[in-house]
Amino acid sequence: MIGPATYFRPEHRAGLDHRTRELIDRRERVLSPGYRLFYDQPLEFVRGSGTKLYTREGHEYLDVYNNVPSVGHAHPRVTAAIAEQAALINTHTRYLHEGLIDYAELLLASFPPALDTLTLVCTGSEANDLALRVAKRATGHRGIIVTENAYHGVTSEIAAISPSLGGIDSLADWVRTVRPPTDDGTAMLQDVRTAIAEVQATGHGVAAMIVDTAFASDGFIAPSPGTRAALAQVQALVHAAGGLVIADEVQPGFGRLGATEAEPGLWGFLRHGLDPDLVTIGKPMANGLPVAGVVARRDLMAAFGERERYFNTFAGTPVSVAAARATWDVLHDEQLPQHAARIGAELRASLRELAARHDRLRAPRGSGLYLAVDIVDATSGAPDSRTAVALVSALRQRRILISASGRENASLKLRPPLPFSSADAARFASELDAALGEVGPPD
């Protein structure tokens, strides 16, 4: 989650050029006050290509922020697929459409055999909302276990299991939070035991534990032998209590974490050794069109389907599927998951080198092209949100797009489009180096 300090605020208005000020004034008159703009000096992009975005004046920005256009902004193959299909037909899943079947077959082949059933929806929030409905119906239980700073989406149900949105007080009474698997995962294991006991004692029972498999909002926890062992025990406890395990792959999925010979595959749960009952997918799935889904064990969807009706008008339509299929094809033809692993390693090496020279920069965490770098006070080592936010602004001036994130809003979050090149990584490292020289107290 991105902290408020990187957003435009009314006091920034005076410093803006005429056009930007006018657009913002018009925008604020018609859109909800909840809409926010990035930066003291908001940006208007009119064109994108690969990892670059261009303003109306033609200025080029390097995108180190946007994870949705995962195979690159305005990828010509995705664009062509959308245009071609939109010109033909765009109905719904109650007529036959071969493209949907082809895509479902391809997608499911990337999952373990037990995860053999696809349901398409439009957003990651809808995917997690449906996964919870299925889990509650299939188990007959209501209790949900989440990590302590989890974010899973914005429907009423999913906001009520997302402590990163509104804090612990915003959660429903059938939700319990647990520490993420930092260190060896002992704390998480202990918390899960307590959480299970509590939801059982209150009569809710355990419907599911849901985890973002990058643990991004909980601090980007990469797997280790210790965390794998702990998560295996956690999973066994949840299953023993009659609950299900839901892997939220909305952000980490589709290869962002990188694929190597040792860790192949597109999904974060594989890296953690998890064996989930349901998996939710979304954001990068169709490179920006609203496409998301739930991949599940067939028996769970059958149990749900016997009692509940579910039809999502806009999901699995020919145009959505054409975009998803083209995105899938580009991801594989351009070997972007492998590329993400390679460039991610280069980027981490550059950042470690920078961290060795800048006391305010910690070594990066994360995998592939989904990284976080903590900004700290050079003396105390405490998280330094002020400097992190100043760096985001300084990098914007240097035409690099990035965000501050984390519980303290003191980390830089890197999640560029996957075609991010060695040159892009070098440009980012060089600009960050320069920005660190400009911002806040000297190292």
Added chain:
Amino acid sequence: MIGPATYFRPEHRAGLDHRTRELIDRRERVLSPGYRLFYDQPLEFVRGSGTKLYTREGHEYLDVYNNVPSVGHAHPRVTAAIAEQAALINTHTRYLHEGLIDYAELLLASFPPALDTLTLVCTGSEANDLALRVAKRATGHRGIIVTENAYHGVTSEIAAISPSLGGIDSLADWVRTVRPPTDDGTAMLQDVRTAIAEVQATGHGVAAMIVDTAFASDGFIAPSPGTRAALAQVQALVHAAGGLVIADEVQPGFGRLGATEAEPGLWGFLRHGLDPDLVTIGKPMANGLPVAGVVARRDLMAAFGERERYFNTFAGTPVSVAAARATWDVLHDEQLPQHAARIGAELRASLRELAARHDRLRAPRGSGLYLAVDIVDATSGAPDSRTAVALVSALRQRRILISASGRENASLKLRPPLPFSSADAARFASELDAALGEVGPPD
């Protein structure tokens, strides 16, 4: 809602051609058992244009069913707008994008001045889910009042206020149902009084009453002086209890009910004399791309925004907005709301003429191009679901797409793309006439 009897079932498999059987077998292996296909002999469409859909073999079907491609299947202006924007850029609402602002200004100008604030989402379900979150936050109450056969969507929260999905037992304990404003609306008024008293007695209070302004799943209730007076009183009662009124325009909105000099405008609530606090919109908004929204009083969105964070990744993106804008432009340039009123009147006249000749057909209900026709037993006058379903199948054989709907699944529901022509209406009436001659007992 469409009853199960018009869907494909396993026992129909034997009668299918090889390709259809193979597609269905593949589809059933990968998609959730909850997915359904229309018809004993499911259809595979590969192309659409205006009000016509075409199979792989080139057979033309007249579409009297699909309300989402509202300005016509694969409308070239909408298709071109999508293709053009997708080739340029498709980011999100945290950068400036003039197209979003232009569209919001146009759209809001079609609402009463107090409804001055737009929030975009991706689906009608998300729109109603957000409207409920806003209503609950703004009022501090939890109780929701719906009509007795209401359908508002499929998120956990919205399924729990949609009795048409799972019956009264599937509703949350903070939901109360009321009869729709049939006849003079006295029954609804009485039920609303009771519902308010009950949610107040149970401590929930009244957060909102939400109504589909075509009352489609409750039987297509057109306004009359009596219902207008009753709804005004209902609205006053809800407001007096501290609750809000939400108009669900997801299906009736954007001109489907027709626009005339006496009843201009795009929205059903205007016809009923309602003055809602929030309005939800969706389905036809972008002719098939996942675009929906909440239009609300600014103070409500401000109250929500002060306490809650809401960001919808895929909503209000440049491609979504380009599709919505092109749809809006076509709707107005081709005067489709006015056309819907005119052709709807022709269609109703034809149906009345048919009803005079066929005892099993009742006179149509509804407005514009959103109509229902009840099928009854000629002797008893009771709803006749078997014949309604047989008519849907007989019309499919005659290359007309339609559905059976209603609480008894004994009504034909007509909601074609809005460019439905006089010739289309005549073709439909003629084929229905012939189908009535083929199906079930003689008149």
